[in-house]
Structure formats: C-alpha cells, structure tokens
Amino acid sequence: xxxxxxxxxxxxxxVVLVNxxxxxxxxxxxxLPRQLPEAMRxxxxxxxxxxxxxxxxxAAEALGGNAERVLPTACxxxxxxxxxxxxxxxxxxxxxxxxxxxxxxWVKYGEAMAILAGDALFAxxxxxxxxxxxxxxxxxxxxxLHLIADATGLQGMCGGQAEDILSEGETVSAEQLRAIHTxxxxxxxxxxxxxxxxxxxxxxxxxxALDAYSRALGLAFQITDDILNETATPEQLGKPVGSDRARxxxxxxxxxxxxxARAHARQAYQEALSALCDFxxxxxxxxxxxxxxVERTH
Amino acid sequence: xxxxxxxxxxxxxxVVLVNxxxxxxxxxxxxLPRQLPEAMRxxxxxxxxxxxxxxxxxAAEALGGNAERVLPTACxxxxxxxxxxxxxxxxxxxxxxxxxxxxxxWVKYGEAMAILAGDALFAxxxxxxxxxxxxxxxxxxxxxLHLIADATGLQGMCGGQAEDILSEGETVSAEQLRAIHTxxxxxxxxxxxxxxxxxxxxxxxxxxALDAYSRALGLAFQITDDILNETATPEQLGKPVGSDRARxxxxxxxxxxxxxARAHARQAYQEALSALCDFxxxxxxxxxxxxxxVERTH
Numbered sequence: 001x002x003x004x005x006x007x008x009x010x011x012x013x014x015v016v017l018v019n020x021x022x023x024x025x026x027x028x029x030x031x032l033p034r035q036l037p038e039a040m041r042x043x044x045x046x047x048x049x050x051x052x053x054x055x056x057x058x059a060a061e062a063l064g065g066n067a068e069r070v071l072p073t074a075c076x077x078x079x080x081x082x083x084x085x086x087x088x089x090x091x092x093x094x095x096x097x098x099x100x101x102x103x104x105x106w107v108k109y110g111e112a113m114a115i116l117a118g119d120a121l122f123a124x125x126x127x128x129x130x131x132x133x134x135x136x137x138x139x140x141x142x143x144x145l146h147l148i149a150d151a152t153g154l155q156g157m158c159g160g161q162a163e164d165i166l167s168e169g170e171t172v173s174a175e176q177l178r179a180i181h182t183x184x185x186x187x188x189x190x191x192x193x194x195x196x197x198x199x200x201x202x203x204x205x206x207x208x209a210l211d212a213y214s215r216a217l218g219l220a221f222q223i224t225d226d227i228l229n230e231t232a233t234p235e236q237l238g239k240p241v242g243s244d245r246a247r248x249x250x251x252x253x254x255x256x257x258x259x260x261a262r263a264h265a266r267q268a269y270q271e272a273l274s275a276l277c278d279f280x281x282x283x284x285x286x287x288x289x290x291x292x293x294v295e296r297t298h
Numbered sequence: 299x300x301x302x303x304x305x306x307x308x309x310x311x312x313v314v315l316v317n318x319x320x321x322x323x324x325x326x327x328x329x330l331p332r333q334l335p336e337a338m339r340x341x342x343x344x345x346x347x348x349x350x351x352x353x354x355x356x357a358a359e360a361l362g363g364n365a366e367r368v369l370p371t372a373c374x375x376x377x378x379x380x381x382x383x384x385x386x387x388x389x390x391x392x393x394x395x396x397x398x399x400x401x402x403x404w405v406k407y408g409e410a411m412a413i414l415a416g417d418a419l420f421a422x423x424x425x426x427x428x429x430x431x432x433x434x435x436x437x438x439x440x441x442x443l444h445l446i447a448d449a450t451g452l453q454g455m456c457g458g459q460a461e462d463i464l465s466e467g468e469t470v471s472a473e474q475l476r477a478i479h480t481x482x483x484x485x486x487x488x489x490x491x492x493x494x495x496x497x498x499x500x501x502x503x504x505x506x507a508l509d510a511y512s513r514a515l516g517l518a519f520q521i522t523d524d525i526l527n528e529t530a531t532p533e534q535l536g537k538p539v540g541s542d543r544a545r546x547x548x549x550x551x552x553x554x555x556x557x558x559a560r561a562h563a564r565q566a567y568q569e570a571l572s573a574l575c576d577f578x579x580x581x582x583x584x585x586x587x588x589x590x591x592v593e594r595t596h
Contacts, residue, residue: 028452030453032457032461032477033452033457033458033460033461033464033481034460034461034464035460035464036452036456036457036460037452040452083417087413087414087417090413092408092409092410092413093410093413110390111390112390112391112460112463113460115385115388115390115391115413116385116456116459116460116463118417119381119385119416119417119420119450119456120451120452120456120457120460122417122420122421123420123447123450123451123452123454123455123456124447124451124452126424126443126446126447127444127447127448127451129443129447130440130441130443130444130447131444133437133440137436138435138436138437138439138440139431139436141436141440141443142428142431142436142439142440143428145424145427145428145439145443146425146428146429148424149421149422149424149425149427149428150425152417152421153418153421153422153425154326154331154334154335154338154418154421154422155328156421157421158334158414158417158418158421159330159331159334159418160331161414162331162332162333162334162410162411162414162418163330163331163332165410165414166331166332166333179330183331
C-alpha cells in the first residue's frame with residue numbers, strides 16, 4: 001500500500017473526531033448574541049484539511065499519546081487558523097471574496113461580524129486550551145498556552161501577516177520571504193506539532209527534533225502553496241489562479257521560478273524526514289504528512 | 299481625608315507599576331515586523347485609567363495578595379481592553395476617529411494594521427497569562443485563563459459588541475440593554491476582579507461575594523458612562539458629546555432619562571458595597587472604586 005493510501009486511512013477517523021469535537025465546541029442554544037455564533041460556525045466548520053489539529057494529534061501519537069486526550073488543544077489550533085483566515089480575507093487586508101469556493105465570512109455576514117467572529121474564535125481557542133486541563137497536568141497546559149500565544153502574536157502569525165501586507169509590491173529577498181512565512185504560517189504549524197508533543201510528555205531531545213521537523217514541514221507547505229497558486233485549476237484552489245501574482249505578493253515562485261521552488265520543497269521534505277530519524281514507526285503519519293506537503297494537488 | 303484623596307493615593311503608585319510593566323512587556327528591538335509593534339504600543343500605552351489592572355490588583359490585595367505578583371495578569375486585562383477599543387473604533391464597527399482626544403489606531407496606522415494590532419494585543423494578553431506562572435501555581439493560571447477567555451468571547455465582550463451593533467436603531471428593552479452591557483463591558487470587569495481574587499487564593503465564599511461586587515460595579519460604570527456621554531464636555535470625554543444618541547445606540551439614558559439613570563447607578567453602588575460587607579479594611583480600595591464609578595466626571 002502506498003503512503004497516500006495509508007495516510008488517508010490514518011486521517012479519516014481523526015478528521016471525523018476533530019470535526020465532531022469542533023461541532024460540539026461551537027454548538028449554541030442561547031438566543032443572544034445574534035449572528036455571531038453562526039458566523040463563527042460558518043468560518044470554522046466548513047471544508048478544510050484540519051491540518052493543524054492532525055499535526056497536534058500525530059505528534060502526540062508519535063510519542064505514545066492519545067488523540068482523544070489532546071482534542072481541546074487540537075481544536076484550539078483549528079479555531080486559531082479559522083480566525084486568521086477570517087481576518088486575512090477582510091477588505092482592508094487581502095480583500096478576498098471566495099475561500100474554498102464559498103463566500104468569505106465578511107461577504108456573507110458583513111465586515112463588523114467578520115471582525116468579531118474572528119475575535120470570538122480566537123477567544124474560544126484559549127477557552128479550549130484551558131479545557132485541556134481536563135486531560136493534562138496544569139503545567140503542561142500553561143506550556144501549551146505560552147507556545148500557542150507566542151505563535152499567534154507579534155513574532156508569529158499576526159506579525160507575518162503584517163509584513164506580508166507591508167511588502168506587497170516591494171522587492172523581497174529570499175531571506176525576507178522566509179522571515180515572513182516563518183511567522184505567518186510556520187509558527188502555528190510548529191506550535192501544532194510541539195503542543196501535541198508537550199501534552200504527550202516529550203523529552204527536550206524529542207521536542208528539539210520535532211521543532212526541526214515542524215520548521216521544515218512549514219516551509220514545504222508554504223512553497224507548495226505558492227506553486228499551486230500558479231499551477232492548480234480554479235476548481236482545485238477554490239479561488240482564482242495566480243491571485244498572489246496579481247496582487248504582487250512575495251512568493252517562492254516569483255522569487256525562484258517554479259522549478260527551483262519545487263527543488264526547495266523537496267529539500268525541505270528531506271530535512272523533515274531527517275529530523276525524525278530517532279523516532280519509531282509511530283511517527284510514520286508525520287512522515288506521510290511531510291510527503292503530502294510537497295505532493296498534494298490542492 | 300475624603301475617599302477621593304485616599305483613592306488617588308492608592309492609585310498613583312499602582313498605575314506607575316502597571317504602566318512600567320506594560321512598557322516592558324511591549325518593548326521591542328527587532329526590525330521585523332514593521333509598524334505593528336508601534337501600533338500596539340500606541341493602542342496600549344496612551345492615557346487611560348488602567349481600571350482593569352487596578353481592579354485585579356485591588357481584589358488580590360483585599361485578600362492579602364501582592365500587586366507585583368499579579369502584574370502579568372493585570373497587564374493582560376489592560377491589553378484585552380486596548381484590543382477591544384482598537385477593533386470597536388474600526389470603520390466597519392463604531393467608525394470612531396478620536397479616542398481620548400487622539401486619532402484612533404486605524405486613522406493613524408490604517409485599517410489593516412489596526413485589525414492586526416488588535417489581534418496581536420489579544421495574543422500578547424494570553425502570553426502574559428502564561429507568564430503569570432512565574433508567580434502562581436499552574437492550576438491558578440489555568441483557572442484565570444478560563445475566566446478571561448470566557449469573558450472575552452461569544453458570551454462576553456465580543457458577543458456584547460455584536461449585539462450592541464445589531465441593536466443600533468432598534469427599540470431595546472431594559473432587559474436587553476442589561477444583557478448587552480453585562481457582556482460588552484461587565485464580563486471583563488468581572489474577570490478583572492475575580493482573576494485577582496483567584497490568584498490571591500480566594501475561598502468560594504469570597505469569590506461569590508466579589509462576583510456580586512463586580513457585577514454591580516460594572517453596571518455602575520456603564521450607567522455612568524452613558525450619563526457622561528450626554529452631560530460631560532467634549533474636553534472631558536475626548537470625543538464629541540452625545541455620540542451614542544447620534545448613532546441611536548441603546549443607552550441607559552435613552553431608556554430611563556438622566557435622573558432615573560443616576561438613581562440606578564447609586565443603587566448599583568449600594569449593591570457593590572453590600573457585597574463587600576464581610577471584607578475588612580483591606581477592601582477599602584474596592585469600595586472607593588465603586589464610589590468613583592458613579593461620582594467621576596469623565
């Protein structure tokens with residue numbers, strides 16, 4: 001059986017688990033406030049790979065941990081991802097009207113509700129991190145909180161998005177591009193892997209190896225995203241092809257061309273595998289996910 | 299000496315302590331990202347009463363706790379307040395161009411940076427809650443995290459702001475108005491008092507009394523805000539007088555008239571005092587703060 005099939009077999013029950021938990025965490029039965037809970041559900045429960053929760057779960061399982069016992073944190077990571085997409089799509093930011101082929105939150109609910117839905121998803125994520133204490137020692141929860149808060153703030157996701165916007169139309173060096181994406185998407189991917197590992201009781205040596213793995217993985221994902229933005233069909237992307245180029249965004253393909261970008265992605269894949277050399281077969285899903293990062297078609 | 303003078307004497311050193319800590323937490327020396335750290339500092343370090351940090355400190359001190367040992371959480375509460383103001387001022391929300399007599403963040407840095415500065419302040423707040431573990435048991439930190447995340451999300455600040463916006467121009471009952479403000483401003487005031495109390499090792503009985511105190515206090519503050527929006531000078535407000543009325547916002551003064559609103563504020567003050575009847579003289583600052591809530595002129 002090829003790795004693709006084994007990865008699908010690994011993912012299917014875990015994506016169900018995550019989606020069921022997200023549905024439960026975002027259920028509501030109160031009449032007030034209006035609109036906001038629907039907008040939050042629309043933003044978080046639609047189609048999506050659930051990559052960050054899966055990375056959290058796969059890292060925990062690689063160390064003998066259990067998927068169900070990291071679900072609050074896994075879902076928190078997905079809500080943070082959803083929050084960032086809602087705000088990034090706003091007219092003042094990337095001004096995107098479509099995501100995964102559907103109207104974005106601000107198109108459907110208006111800008112005010114989109115800003116607030118993002119904020120409330122972010123708050124909900126931290127509530128879920130607190131709920132991780134149902135399964136984990138409080139010390140582990142605080143470590144995860146610190147990790148995830150750092151990954152989302154000034155030196156993480158928000159800072160990366162700020163630099164990405166400010167550098168539109170500028171000439172950006174390879175180093176600057178790397179710095180943008182390390183923050184904008186890499187930091188949360190890293191926090192996803194490391195939080196799962198922390199909750200499973202990782203040793204410092206294991207954390208350091210998974211740190212290297214997650215950095216290489218984040219890079220592989222980002223380079224491949226940039227390539228797909230140029231080469232995929234609109235149906236595969238769920239949005240127009242070449243939108244980054246049209247917006248004069250700094251991308252790996254703009255900087256290196258598609259072929260060199262592909263070589264960089266393969267190199268990142270090899271680095272991700274090397275980082276896992278001391279891990280046993282329980283880390284196979286992390287290896288398949290690295291392969292998926294560079295081989296996917298959407 | 300009157301309570302006003304004793305309150306000033308209480309506040310002065312503590313506001314200095316909070317401002318110094320905020321300055322240190324928001325210091326930056328990295329070249330990237332651009333603009334965002336300045337926008338965050340502009341939003342959080344300007345003039346302001348530091349009411350929420352002070353409430354956290356005063357509640358801790360009322361139970362024998364120490365101001366310096368609750369500073370990370372106290373500052374987190376101020377950053378959350380600052381984040382909410384930055385987003386509330388956005389054109390898609392309240393569209394305010396002035397706050398405390400200064401241009402609002404989106405006027406000064408643009409909408410994209412204002413959205414991101416708010417998000418990054420929110421993230422920083424949760425980083426500071428994690429740092430509270432330098433002084434407090436991890437179990438206390440997790441309890442504070444849960445309390446503050448709940449107070450800011452769907453059933454707290456974000457939900458209240460959503461309802462406030464959706465009800466503009468609608469006829470709102472006293473019950474609905476109370477429900478809006480309990481979420482929009484009351485929840486974070488309550489979390490400020492209770493987090494300080496939790497970190498000082500409050501008993502369930504003490505928490506329950508401070509819960510009642512903080513709810514009455516939040517109401518007293520909100521009613522007085524509504525009255526001042528009608529009766530203060532533009533210099534006192536730092537923004538145009540009657541802006542809520544112009545926007546057809548639901549307010550206590552619109553619903554009850556100024557005199558009845560004043561009576562309600564005084565009643566809330568009495569309830570706040572009653573809630574503290576089992577507390578000794580260390581709770582005096584909490585009593586003065588309740589007096590200040592209804593007696594202030596800006």
